Amino acid sequence: MNTTGPPLWLLAELTYRCPLHCAFCYNPLDFADGAELATADWLRVLREARALGAVQCGFSGGEPMLRDDLEILVAEAHRLGYYTNLLTSGIGLDERRMAALRESGLDHIQLSFQDSTREVNDFLSSTRTFDRKRAVAAAIKRHGYPMVLNVVVHRLNIDHVDRIIAMAVELGAEYLELANAQYYAWAHLNREQLLPSRDQLARAEAVVADWRRRPDAPRIYHVVPDYYEPRPKRCMNGWGAVFLTVTPDGTALPCHTARMLPGLAFPNVRDRSVREIWYDSEGFNRYRGDGWMREPCRSCPEKTRDLGGCRCQAYLLAGDPAAADPVCTRSPDRVRVDAAIARAQDAGDGRPPAQPLLFRTPKASCALAGR
């Protein structure tokens, strides 16, 4: 049976270099080896993925503004017919480059904030960037781009959701993504400090619901933390179904965190065409469809809805990428999720536990990788 459709989304992670050091980053823990594709490689990836059918293109990282060929890549993506999205911290996005990107055909900018306050924004990113981000937001609007504000939500800022939405209104954002942290990579390392309590989450949901009734609110995408759901998310809308991530060194992944999974060799765009990678590689075929499932997924009437959830979460929490996502209450490993929730409730509201956050820095990355 071959029902594999084309990739529709290409996420181009141009670099893992980043001026910020966010404690919830989803980049891999061992990001610091530094190898990056050349401009010509990326141009070929853009053409090959577009020929297969990819139509949304995200330029991300790390901080994509650190690539000085970004304008060249955006121009080619635009020429090929992609809808082009820049996912940025705003650092390095000065007036000159903003105008050049507009000229290149960039369609949209997603700007990250860590909080509505300077104090928490600068603490969580381990930088002094809050004022700069506000200036960048104003410039984005001046240049006529649609703007998505993206704020990763967790224990340390979830009680600020009302002020975060108010900030999005003030900055003129068309969309606001309140994306509860997903507990992978750096966020998983820091989960005890970041997972909100059930009470915090309930209050935040009420605030969002109130704002949604107001005519002046931006469109709010509220991503709830899956730990608090009884069923897993339909991760990436299915493994190898629509998303194709290419990492800075050219490794192709069905999702941006899949590199952590053991026993899978992911292909590299330096060695193989995007078509071979998408349709013929072991890395993309392993968890397609439902043939790989075991119980309780295999006989589950809901398996076509959530597709067994997330392979990375299964590996992180159950130690086996082919297990049911432990978020599911039918998973024998749900107890691990419940234990994390119970600890979050015991820790009370807002206050971080005594254990320090581990920030995403090259030094910390090398230490974790044993280098």
Place this chain on the structure above:
Amino acid sequence: MNDAPLSKPRIARHYRLQWEPVQDCHVLLYPEGMVQLNRSAAEILMRCDGTRSAAAIVAELETAFATTGLADDVAHFLAHARDQHWIEHA
């Protein structure tokens, strides 16, 4: 709310309508998202260019497809498209 038959809808700012051969359909693209359109939705949206009134769009479609009585379907779709922020009024 605009008076539907006389208003002149156009594709909303930041949205883009284009034909995707691999998907064999028109799609509407917007920040980090995409809507796949069926044939009739695409035929209507292709004519939402800010110069044609809703009534003119109905007349064109009825001519193009040699039929009558499309006014209700078109009005219904345009209301939906406006709710979804796909179109705005010139």
